[in-house]
Amino acid sequence: MDTLQTGDRVRYANGGTTLTGTYIAERDGMAVVKLGSGYNIGASFEKIELIERPARQPAAGASVVVQNPDLPELAIISTGGTIASRADFRTGAVTSQFSANDILRAIPELGDVARYRDRQIANILSENMQPALWRDLARAIYDEIRTGVAGVIVTHGTDTMACSAAAVRFMLRTPVPVVFVGSQRSADRPSSDNAMNALCSAAVAAGNLGEVAVVMHATTNDDRCAVHRATRVRKMHTSRRDAFQSIGMEPLGYVDYPSLSVTLSDEAVRRGAEEPELHDAIEERCALLHFYPGMPPAVLDAFEGYAGLVIAGTGLGHVATDWVPRLQEMIEGGTTVVMTSQCLHGRVCDRVYNTGRDLLRIGVVEGEDMLPETALVKLMWVLGNESDPERVKELIKTDLAGEIQRRSVP
Secondary structure (H helix, E strand, C coil), X not given: CCCCCCCCEEEEEECCEEEEEEEEEEECCEEEEEECCCCEEEECHHHEEEEECCCCCCCCCCCCCCCCCCCXXXXXXXXXXXXXXXXXXXXXXXXXXCCHHHHHHHCHHHHHCCEEEEEEEEEECHHHCCHHHHHHHHHHHHHHHHHCCCXXXXXXXXXXXXXXHHHHHHHEEXXXXXXXXXXXXXXXXXXXXXXXXXXXXXXXXXXXXCCEEEEEECCCCCCEEEEEECCCEEECCCCCCCCEEXXXXXXXXXXXXXXXXXXXXXXXXXXXXXXXXECCCCCXXXXXXXXXXXXXXXXXXXXXXXXXXXXXXXXXXXXXXXHHHHHHHHHHCCCEEEEEECCCCCCCCCXXXXXXXXXHHHCCEECCCCCHHHHHHHHHHHHHHCCCHHHHHHHHCCCCCCCCCCCCCC
């Protein structure tokens, strides 16, 4: 058999199992083959058979999506992530390589929804997102809104998309839709959700929403996407297409697919309700700590000198009793400490048990029903914009961007 080349169609036979796929590369003496499902396997070269060697054509010029001047103009701001990824056949890994223009070429149906301008502020997988990039992102969105676009789409990796969306929501007041969208599965996989998510996000961005939202699959089927409030959404599964869920409230709306009909709830802020404002100062010296049974108070020493600390406590918002003296020292030293719950659903209430009352006595701030990561982002933003400690506590407990529900319902 000829030496295999990247891109060759091959057959793998092992006992009674026969699989077909695309040869990627040799690694550690094994052939790496990408199956039709999108997953990679390692196989012995002796069990690989060449089926077809596609002709190597010279690269053609990139096609251009025809823009309809009669449609509303949307801005696509790209940060990378799986929605903008493809298989890297050098390694078999999925890497972030697409620009916003690449997305338009890959999903030409977007041209039926709107016309687009594109802007790229990063090309990273979302685990590499940094607070400094949140500022860059908020500024870029604000600039696009000021130029008069009808809406903004932000392509982002799913792992930290909820944090970025919440950060932008606190930094930005917007009269137009700002829609974060991602993909759980890359475009080279048959089960990819990238095209549907992108089309649904465009429909929302061109519609009547007037706040920052996350738009992703609502079910495992290709039937509709959900519109989630940026400060009440969480990724709840590592790989399911419907991984994103609104916590403590219903989604702001839905987008039917393939009709792209958008239905918004009464809870959703409508287009034009706010004037554009940007307040992008944040305090990065903040942290989120997940308490566990037996966790020693000495762990808190790592956060000495931090401006803020959010704790995801147990139940109603508790930590071990022996944490109280060390937390008191931190608070007296100038650290704002906010208590949230690991339970996600329900509200922190430190007035029920002795430990909770001790936490209130030393100055720990109840985080109401905020999600822990949302509370972290909010604390960073509040401390970046307010220096008075009492005012900081007041703002943390005040609903600023839909992050706190007025009442908890079963």
